[in-house]
Amino acid sequence: MAFEQPPAPFPPEVRSEFGLDRGMVFLNHGSFGSVPRSVRAAQDGWRDRLESDPIELIGRRIGELLAEVKRDLATMFGGAAESYGFVTNATEGVNAVLRSLPLAQGDELVCTSHVYFAVKQAMRSRCLESGAVLREVSVPLPVRGARDLIDPVMAAIGPNTRLVLLDHVSSATATRFPVEDLRARLPAHCLLLVDGAHAPGAMDLRIDAIDAEFYTANLHKWVMAPRGSAFLRVRGDWMPRVHPCVISHFFGDGYEKEFDWQGTRDFSAWLAVPAALKFLRELGLQRVIEHNHWLASWAHRQLVEGLGIEPATPLDGSCLTCMASIRLPETLRRFGRVEHLQADLRARERIEVPVMEWDGGWWLRISAAVHNLPEHYEVLLRALQARVAG
Amino acid sequence: MAFEQPPAPFPPEVRSEFGLDRGMVFLNHGSFGSVPRSVRAAQDGWRDRLESDPIELIGRRIGELLAEVKRDLATMFGGAAESYGFVTNATEGVNAVLRSLPLAQGDELVCTSHVYFAVKQAMRSRCLESGAVLREVSVPLPVRGARDLIDPVMAAIGPNTRLVLLDHVSSATATRFPVEDLRARLPAHCLLLVDGAHAPGAMDLRIDAIDAEFYTANLHKWVMAPRGSAFLRVRGDWMPRVHPCVISHFFGDGYEKEFDWQGTRDFSAWLAVPAALKFLRELGLQRVIEHNHWLASWAHRQLVEGLGIEPATPLDGSCLTCMASIRLPETLRRFGRVEHLQADLRARERIEVPVMEWDGGWWLRISAAVHNLPEHYEVLLRALQARVAG
Numbered sequence: 001m002a003f004e005q006p007p008a009p010f011p012p013e014v015r016s017e018f019g020l021d022r023g024m025v026f027l028n029h030g031s032f033g034s035v036p037r038s039v040r041a042a043q044d045g046w047r048d049r050l051e052s053d054p055i056e057l058i059g060r061r062i063g064e065l066l067a068e069v070k071r072d073l074a075t076m077f078g079g080a081a082e083s084y085g086f087v088t089n090a091t092e093g094v095n096a097v098l099r100s101l102p103l104a105q106g107d108e109l110v111c112t113s114h115v116y117f118a119v120k121q122a123m124r125s126r127c128l129e130s131g132a133v134l135r136e137v138s139v140p141l142p143v144r145g146a147r148d149l150i151d152p153v154m155a156a157i158g159p160n161t162r163l164v165l166l167d168h169v170s171s172a173t174a175t176r177f178p179v180e181d182l183r184a185r186l187p188a189h190c191l192l193l194v195d196g197a198h199a200p201g202a203m204d205l206r207i208d209a210i211d212a213e214f215y216t217a218n219l220h221k222w223v224m225a226p227r228g229s230a231f232l233r234v235r236g237d238w239m240p241r242v243h244p245c246v247i248s249h250f251f252g253d254g255y256e257k258e259f260d261w262q263g264t265r266d267f268s269a270w271l272a273v274p275a276a277l278k279f280l281r282e283l284g285l286q287r288v289i290e291h292n293h294w295l296a297s298w299a300h301r302q303l304v305e306g307l308g309i310e311p312a313t314p315l316d317g318s319c320l321t322c323m324a325s326i327r328l329p330e331t332l333r334r335f336g337r338v339e340h341l342q343a344d345l346r347a348r349e350r351i352e353v354p355v356m357e358w359d360g361g362w363w364l365r366i367s368a369a370v371h372n373l374p375e376h377y378e379v380l381l382r383a384l385q386a387r388v389a390g
Numbered sequence: 391m392a393f394e395q396p397p398a399p400f401p402p403e404v405r406s407e408f409g410l411d412r413g414m415v416f417l418n419h420g421s422f423g424s425v426p427r428s429v430r431a432a433q434d435g436w437r438d439r440l441e442s443d444p445i446e447l448i449g450r451r452i453g454e455l456l457a458e459v460k461r462d463l464a465t466m467f468g469g470a471a472e473s474y475g476f477v478t479n480a481t482e483g484v485n486a487v488l489r490s491l492p493l494a495q496g497d498e499l500v501c502t503s504h505v506y507f508a509v510k511q512a513m514r515s516r517c518l519e520s521g522a523v524l525r526e527v528s529v530p531l532p533v534r535g536a537r538d539l540i541d542p543v544m545a546a547i548g549p550n551t552r553l554v555l556l557d558h559v560s561s562a563t564a565t566r567f568p569v570e571d572l573r574a575r576l577p578a579h580c581l582l583l584v585d586g587a588h589a590p591g592a593m594d595l596r597i598d599a600i601d602a603e604f605y606t607a608n609l610h611k612w613v614m615a616p617r618g619s620a621f622l623r624v625r626g627d628w629m630p631r632v633h634p635c636v637i638s639h640f641f642g643d644g645y646e647k648e649f650d651w652q653g654t655r656d657f658s659a660w661l662a663v664p665a666a667l668k669f670l671r672e673l674g675l676q677r678v679i680e681h682n683h684w685l686a687s688w689a690h691r692q693l694v695e696g697l698g699i700e701p702a703t704p705l706d707g708s709c710l711t712c713m714a715s716i717r718l719p720e721t722l723r724r725f726g727r728v729e730h731l732q733a734d735l736r737a738r739e740r741i742e743v744p745v746m747e748w749d750g751g752w753w754l755r756i757s758a759a760v761h762n763l764p765e766h767y768e769v770l771l772r773a774l775q776a777r778v779a780g
Contacts (some may be wrong), residue, residue: 018441019438019441019442020441020442020443020444021442021443024443028445031444031445031448031449031654032444032445032448032449032654033444034441034444035441040437040441044434047430048409050617051408051409051410051424051425051430052409052410052411053410053411053414054410054421054422054423054424055418055421055422055742055744056736056742058421058422059421059422088478088636088652088653088654088655089636089653089654089655090653091636091637091638091652091653092635092636092652092653095635095636095637117639118637118638118639118653121637121638121639121640121641121642122636122637122638122641124641125633125637125641126637218654220654226656227440227654227655227656227657228654228655228656243515245482245485245635245636246478246479246481246482246485246512246635247481247485247508247511247512247515247516248481248508248511248512249507249508249511250511251511251512251514251515252511262478262481262482263478263479263480263481263482263508264421264422264478264479264608264610264617264618265478265479265617265618266616266617266618266656266659267617269656346446352445352446354445
């Protein structure tokens with residue numbers, strides 16, 4: 001696809017499913033998602049049921065209720081239903097894996113320079129307590145293709161590398177990493193933890209085919225489930241050795257029971273996940289993925305050409321999903337801090353879009369969701385052009 | 391108070407604030423609470439706001455929004471607002487403290503035989519990874535008074551005791567432990583972690599006066615906040631050393647920032663806590679505490695006298711808050727398992743009440759909340775009498 005034309009938008013009745021302030025140009029679905037009204041209604045329904053009969057549903061039936069949700073997840077993303085454990089967010093999934101891993105002085109944990117900062121902090125913390133070493137591998141942009149993203153990682157792996165953590169889609173740089181290729185090339189002594197925070201609903205995802213020991217992901221971004229719904233999927237051989245961050249009643253009783261019960265919580269977010277999967281299926285998962293990818297790739301091209309900058313990833317969209325990041329022209333650094341530019345775009349143009357520092361530059365990330373329209377990115381381009389011109 | 395007469399119930403309009411199935415005799419507010427409609431409406435309002443402008447409210451303003459909630463908590467329960475960190479439940483609070491504590495081979499963690507099982511599991515897990523030893527001190531029932539609950543703990547403390555974990559109100563046995571007395575008698579080398587899961591809203595609670603290093607509690611039980619709202623309060627000298635279970639962006643930036651941001655979640659539960667405190671204040675916190683205590687103590691006495699059993703705690707209610715546990719007559723063990731008796735009471739009498747094994751006996755725990763009426767316990771007593779008679 002050339003991405004010279006924007007894709008046809010979803011109809012207004014789909015876009016009006018979202019409670020976003022209509023006065024805003026909302027280009028940051030990627031941070032905290034946006035929940036369709038039908039999904040929220042399903043969650044409300046669960047809250048009514050839980051409220052009406054809490055002991056029966058939370059105390060006695062929660063395992064079977066969550067098992068149903070996990071079957072739905074496994075149908076969509078592959079693997080055994082019982083290998084899915086619910087967490088609040090992908091950062092929690094990463095923490096659970098890191099804590100469950102026996103680490104000793106001299107062990108190495110590897111990540112790339114694209115790693116999500118919260119995850120890097122969790123790795124740092126785990127290294128501080130265990131004596132392991134965190135090795136952050138520089139993967140500079142621009143890249144010509146997926147292979148450029150993996151070669152530096154492979155070059156950094158040594159005999160002491162215990163675990164490689166790879167972002168499936170990176171946060172600041174919105175780049176899709178070829179995790180399957182890394183898995184195929186990884187030596188047997190290296191465990192693979194994929195941070196798929198931005199992956200489900202954003203690509204054709206079959207987690208079992210990736211064959212990582214650990215895969216964690218958010219459902220509140222591109223699956224559009226309620227915030228606080230995320231999962232950790234652990235490969236069968238590792239399931240008995242992985243525990244949730246909160247040790248509770250069922251410690252030692254196995255992965256399923258331990259993750260199902262991490263203390264009292266509002267289970268309605270997890271229970272509403274099937275409603276989000278249904279929303280996606282009714283729109284057509286493939287259609288959503290293609291629309292968002294096409295829109296992100298088209299907008300990426302518009303911004304790159306309109307600003308006359310070098311793209312960080314190929315213009316054919318091969319390293320993108322439904323987000324794209326551009327390195328902003330240096331002149332915009334006169335705003336002093338990324339937050340100031342971001343605040344200016346919000347205050348004066350009603351555009352909500354993240355601007356982040358990465359690898360010495362300022363990066364702007366766009367998201368393309370089913371509620372976005374081509375003109376949203378045209379508004380952004382004009383706003384950036386005006387600011388570049390001064 | 392003699393507790394020979396039940397207290398005047400709250401009016402119907404208060405009781406109809408709760409979404410509980412009206413066909414049930416609901417005597418287990420203590421497990422997962424029940425959320426008044428006004429509190430849920432406040433939470434829904436927050437969810438609308440978060441949905442409308444997620445980046446502004448979650449990404450940029452969440453710290454100030456939570457600070458407001460913490461000020462409200464500190465006003466009600468004492469201490470500095472910034473010493474409160476939000477967690478999902480008290481078990482998570484306990485996990486955070488245990489993980490943050492440097493423990494070495496030979497260190498001892500002390501709890502009582504009344505410890506909540508999930509918390510004991512967290513202690514066991516932490517001992518397994520650190521080489522510390524868990525010492526569970528038997529505190530048998532019946533007791534004549536509060537002092538009997540503390541003397542065995544004091545007798546178990548030795549030079550290697552690093553931390554004492556005490557339930558403020560125990561779960562299975564519904565007994566109020568005099569944590570202030572323990573604190574006063576505890577040697578300087580022992581840290582105190584109070585599991586106040588059932589305490590806020592159930593007693594006149596001033597956490598700063600207890601002066602424990604660590605105090606964790608649920609707000610979704612007796613404060614009637616949405617499920618998933620709980621806190622960990624850490625004494626100032628320990629705040630820089632305590633981290634949440636999920637290490638995220640602000641690792642190393644201090645207690646407040648670390649606890650405020652544990653990854654994306656549905657913040658509406660925490661943000662609705664002031665609505666629950668308002669509901670309590672409007673009913674009159676002291677009136678609620680007294681009503682519930684009176685009702686629990688009265689019902690306790692009815693059950694003990696009606697079944698002709700020995701009370702586990704004094705009939706004057708001095709070891710109770712708004713729950714009471716009775717040791718069931720041995721004849722009821724013909725049901726085979728506690729779950730079977732519980733299921734029978736639910737199926738045939740529409741009574742929801744927990745039955746638990748503890749210290750070789752079967753225990754039944756009643757809760758007394760603002761939605762409960764004296765006749766609820768009369769229904770229970772008749773049901774138990776019928777089953778004891780066979």
